[in-house]
Amino acid sequence: MRWFIRSLYISVIALLCLAACQQESLETVKVGEVTRSIFYAPQYVALAKGFFEEEGLAVELQTIAGGDKTMTALLSDGIDIALVGSETSIYVTLQGANDPIRNFAQLTQTDGTFLVAREQMDDFSWAQLKGSTFLGQRKGGMPQMAGEFVLKKHGIDPANDLTLIQNIDFANISTAFASGTGDFVQLFEPTASIFEQEGKGHIVASFGTESGTLPYTSFMAKNSYLEQQATTVQGFTNALKRAQDFVQQESAAEVAKVIQPYFENVDVQLIETVVERYKSQGSYATDPILDEAEWENLQTIMETAGELPQRVAYEKLVNTIFAQKAVE
Structure with missing residues (x-):
């Protein structure tokens, strides 16, 4: 009996050490979301299903209320990646940012x-x-x-x-x-x-x-981060694409069940209703590629509102390399 207990103890210690080593080997990615919303369901699916971990990433998610505060955190290196409206990248660019903020993965494609x-x-x-x-x-x-x-x-x-x-x-x-x-x-x-x-x-x-369709919410990062942490960004985008596929292929009820831990005070049936409503109107992007036509529609809407001093070229603020690879 003693040898059995000793063997069991050694096995448990070994498993704990292995888990610790695996956790230490994960690359930490700090993500700031502009709000906590069922509108961002694929992001929570990627977290809950372990898609990021399978890409070697430990995603630390924090909610930063307000697009201006989220971008400030990104510019000051408080976070690595921001999930916010694509218009914020335009505002920052027109203010003369030295290190351009580039949209690399689209999450939602309609107003919510x-x-x-x-x-x-x-x-x-x-x-x-x-x-x-x-x-x-x-x-x-x-x-x-x-x-x-x-x-x-x-x-x-x-x-x-x-x-x-x-x-x-x-x-x-x-x-x-x-x-x-x-x-x-x-x-x-x-x-x-x-x-x-x-x-x-x-x-x-x-x-x-x-x-109409537009890059309503996208993941973005400094251009320098995309260049220096290309492997990390690719893994992040791969995980997002898997989550987007899950949301498209599974029922609203299944999606609601998966993401409920991120909305503890919301009834799961209500989450299901909201997910179904967003799915039915095509709000969740089916892949992370931000199309040029969507980018131009975004700027048209901004112009109509009198909030766009000048248009910014698609190529300047959108990087589709990671999204294209994730789709392939």
Whole structure:
């Protein structure tokens, strides 16, 4: 019996040492996401399923509220990779960054917000927003720009045809609407679906389907990091592609079950509803390649919103080498 216990003890110690050695051999990658969102489901799938570890990477994920703060962390080397709207790379470039920020892997390809009305509207038309009070997103951010682009597309002048409120912080927009501010509000999931469940509002339209495909959220890094850590970036992109395939091939229920640990306070059935809604409208990019047509649509939306002093060439801020290899 003693020899059995001794052998078992030695085996356990050996396994612990092996696990420790494997952990030490992983390359640490610090990733900053602009918010925690079901909109980013493939990222959490890659984490939960161990796809990054299988590529030799230990991803340390932190949520950094706000695109400006996320980019500051990236520029100051607080993080290696940022998950944020592609428009931020344009803003940084136009400010004269010495080390260009380049988009190397696309995660979402449509706007992720929905138009929520205070009342049920079975026969909704965009013209019904005229004369209303519309609670929009922060000026200069991609949700606001996509929102205004859609309004103008439907013949609505945001400055004259409705009362547009944009001075409320992102975190407080849903609370303001629930408290009685506005007839319509532009919301991300799962808040939009939660409002429907609680009878506080009704989803009547999707800004994502109306604004077309664009690099809404992408992984980006300094050009120097992409050059010096090419193997790491390739492994990261490979893992992301596997996660994107998982999201496309598996049911919304299975995806919801996998990512639920990242949304502990959200019911799994609600997560499933949100995943299905984003899948059905093609919000999740099917691969990490950021197409030039999407890049140009992004800049058109920014121009329409008056937030783009000049266009920036696709080749300057987009690197598709890693994404192409991941797909191959």
